Amino acid sequence: MSAPIELPRWIDLGLLPLVNLLFALLVAGGVVAAIGMDPVQVITLLVKGAFGSASGISYTLYYATTFVFSGLAVAVAFHGGLFNIGGEGQAMMGGLGTALAAMSLADQLPAPLMLPIMVLAAALFGAAWAAVPAALQAWRGSHIVITTIMFNFIASALLAYLLVNVLKQPGNMTLESPPFGDSARMPGMHQMLAWLGLDWPRSPLNGSVLLAALCAVGIWLFLWKTRAGYELRAVGFAPEAAHYAGILPRRQVMVSMLISGALAGLVAVNELAGVQGRLLLDFVAGAGFTGIAVSLIGRNHPLGIVMASLLFGALYQGGAELAFEIPGFSREMVGTLQGLIVLFSGAMAYVAAPWLARAHAALTRKTTSAKAAHG
Numbered sequence: 001m002s003a004p005i006e007l008p009r010w011i012d013l014g015l016l017p018l019v020n021l022l023f024a025l026l027v028a029g030g031v032v033a034a035i036g037m038d039p040v041q042v043i044t045l046l047v048k049g050a051f052g053s054a055s056g057i058s059y060t061l062y063y064a065t066t067f068v069f070s071g072l073a074v075a076v077a078f079h080g081g082l083f084n085i086g087g088e089g090q091a092m093m094g095g096l097g098t099a100l101a102a103m104s105l106a107d108q109l110p111a112p113l114m115l116p117i118m119v120l121a122a123a124l125f126g127a128a129w130a131a132v133p134a135a136l137q138a139w140r141g142s143h144i145v146i147t148t149i150m151f152n153f154i155a156s157a158l159l160a161y162l163l164v165n166v167l168k169q170p171g172n173m174t175l176e177s178p179p180f181g182d183s184a185r186m187p188g189m190h191q192m193l194a195w196l197g198l199d200w201p202r203s204p205l206n207g208s209v210l211l212a213a214l215c216a217v218g219i220w221l222f223l224w225k226t227r228a229g230y231e232l233r234a235v236g237f238a239p240e241a242a243h244y245a246g247i248l249p250r251r252q253v254m255v256s257m258l259i260s261g262a263l264a265g266l267v268a269v270n271e272l273a274g275v276q277g278r279l280l281l282d283f284v285a286g287a288g289f290t291g292i293a294v295s296l297i298g299r300n301h302p303l304g305i306v307m308a309s310l311l312f313g314a315l316y317q318g319g320a321e322l323a324f325e326i327p328g329f330s331r332e333m334v335g336t337l338q339g340l341i342v343l344f345s346g347a348m349a350y351v352a353a354p355w356l357a358r359a360h361a362a363l364t365r366k367t368t369s370a371k372a373a374h375g
Contacts, residue, residue: 007357011356012299016352019356020341020352025043027344029043031340042322042326045318048318048321049319049321050313051314058200059203059320061310061313064209064212066287068305069264070263070264070267070294071305072215073260073261073288073291075302076263077144077256078236079233080232080235081236081237084130086147086288087291088156088288089129090261090288092268093128093155094125094269095267097122097124098121098125100121102184103180109183113183119266122269123262125265126264127258130261131254131258132147133151134253134254134257135254139250152288160175163177167279175280186206186208186269186273188205189203189207189209190205204275206270206273211266213306219263219302220303234247235247236252267284294312315337315338319337
């Protein structure tokens with residue numbers, strides 16, 4: 001077995017993902033051309049749909065907000081040596097917590113108090129749902145992948161039961177809760193900018209985007225600037241060595257999964273408090289699984305996750321525009337493009353690494369020789 005290729009951090013985190021993205025786009029362009037469409041036109045319309053207008057940018061950021069939460073959830077667990085694929089279920093439970101807080105307190109509390117309570121409820125319910133698989137992993141040795149994916153199904157069944165039998169709005173055939181009170185609605189970005197005297201089109205983009213940015217900064221500070229974050233990463237990198245150094249692996253398993261579940265639970269804040277204004281059965285819509293791809297592409301680093309979230313947000317929004325602009329171009333084709341990006345950035349992430357390593361070594365030698373010649 002060959003040793004892993006060591007790359008400078010700026011290449012591994014910055015250049016390599018861009019090269020992988022370029023490969024994915026080239027292959028996707030070949031697929032588009034093979035079915036009789038113009039790749040340049042498709043890519044141009046996709047970019048224009050995602051970033052060509054204020055409305056397009058808003059929708060791109062709205063999708064990206066959800067992916068930042070789910071991507072950070074996967075990354076924190078990964079740094080603790082765990083593969084949490086239970087983001088779907090944890091987000092559903094976050095939605096349950098959000099809805100219970102809103103339906104219980106929205107009529108009594110103003111928005112400045114209600115919104116933080118909803119955020120806290122979403123995080124707590126998501127963390128609580130992640131705590132059981134974490135404890136099974138820490139004390140019983142149950143595989144975290146198996147338990148978290150099983151808990152996705154349990155969360156879906158539980159949410160369906162509650163919406164059918166307990167939380168469903170009377171007289172409504174749709175599986176949804178009664179609407180939240182006004183104080184339980186996250187302000188839209190168009191409203192927030194209007195407070196500053198700026199005009200912005202109405203869209204699903206809301207104040208949750210600021211919460212996502214704070215979470216990204218907070219996770220970076222936690223993982224790389226605190227002792228607790230160092231201990232978590234140490235256990236994830238070398239659990240036996242960390243245990244020998246006095247770090248308790250079981251505790252770090254719980255810490256990483258609780259933080260991961262809390263982040264996944266915050267998906268509900270963007271979707272329910274920010275857009276829907278009520279609890280729905282399928283509001284997560286695969287965001288937990290998309291977070292895995294986002295985290296892989298972003299190299300489990302908060303900055304990379306933000307950039308990868310913007311990429312997937314652009315694909316979602318640009319793909320919707322393509323379906324309107326080009327007859328015969330379906331959402332499934334956008335899914336194909338997403339799959340190619342995941343393939344090149346995940347399973348084949350280091351295919352281009354040897355070429356970049358050789359190019360970097362050659363450039364370094366050339367620079368060294370030039371400095372020696374002028375020395």
